[in-house]
Amino acid sequence: MPLRITLAGSTGWVGKALVAAIAASDDLELVGAVSRSAAGQDAGEAAGLSRLGVAISGTLEEALAAPSDVVIDYTKPGAVKAHALTALARGRSLVIGTSGLSAEDYAEIDRVALEAERGVLAAGNFSITATLLRRFALEAARYVPDVEVIDYASAKKPDTPSGTARELAELLSEVRQPATSKPVDELTGVRETRGGTLGAKLPVQVHSLRMPSFVLSCEAVFGADNERLVLRHDAGSSAAPYVAGTLLAARRVFSFIGLKRGLDAVMD
Structure with a gap:
């Protein structure tokens, strides 16, 4: 029997x-689709395909009237947490591809998922190569104490930093060594130029650029005495890199209970 998918954000990129x-x-099998702007249209036709016989719903609640196994969410940062809690309450496992959630949001989703005995896999970036960036950066952070993250995106991206950069910084903070750079609270001048601070253990500075010509890029910059290492991922203009990883996550989200973050949690 095919795995039944409810897709929130079905008309997005x-x-x-x-x-x-x-x-x-x-x-x-696509059994439900959500898009407020295209409610009532056929999901296939709205995506530029032939008719699929799946009507787009205006809300996730409406879409979940059709039985499904997993919800994939690619909506907006302001909606995804409520969608996650709704999906879990309705007995669905969940794949979250939307960025913009905080560590506190993920903690609440994890708690609800454990209570519901369902799996949730969330990733700031489901690209295989972006996942490798994260893996290599975490390895480098064990040896090089100074690391900062630079996040590039288009002028119209609404959340900052990107999910890729946020997730990377939070994970780096758990494994990095203490930085040798002067703490931000000891600086003079305009402290905000040092970027934002993310991570619970040993926080990481994150800098976000938002301007035309960028799609999505993320750098982890490591500095040591007389040398520097830069690990960078650049996304192209197509959504293709994210599709395979998202569907891999959907197929494997039933192998655990609770929240896991990052595609590498199920890659191996």
Whole structure:
């Protein structure tokens, strides 16, 4: 029996690519779609495909009237937490591809998922190469104490930093060594130019650029005595890199209970 998918954000940049990939898959079935701007339209036609016979709902609650196994969410930062709690309350496992959630939001989702005995896999970036950036950066942080993250995105991206940068900084803070740079609270001048601070253990400085010509890029910059290491991921203009990782997550989200963050949690 195919894995039944409810897709929130079905008319978005990644959402349309996911509709096409699910429709072409032998082991996946799109049974529900959510998009407020396209409510009532056929999910296939709204994605530029032939008719699929799945009507787009205006809310996730409406879409969940159709039985499904997993919800994939690619909506907006302001909506994804409520969607996650709704999906778990309705007995669905969940894949979150939307960025912008805080550490506190993830902690609450984890608690609810454990109570519901459902799995949730969230990633700031489901690209395989972005996942490798994270893996290599975490390894480097064990040896080089000074690291900062630079996040690049288009002028219209609403959240800052990106989910990729936020997730990377929070994970680096757990494994890095104490920095040798002067603490921000000891600086003079305009302290805000040092960026934002993320991470619970040994916080990491994050700098976000928002301007035309960028799609999505993320750098982890490591500095040591007389040498420097830069690890960088650049996304292109297509949503294709995110599709395979998202569907891999959907297929494997039933292998655990609670919240896991990052595609590498199920890659191995």
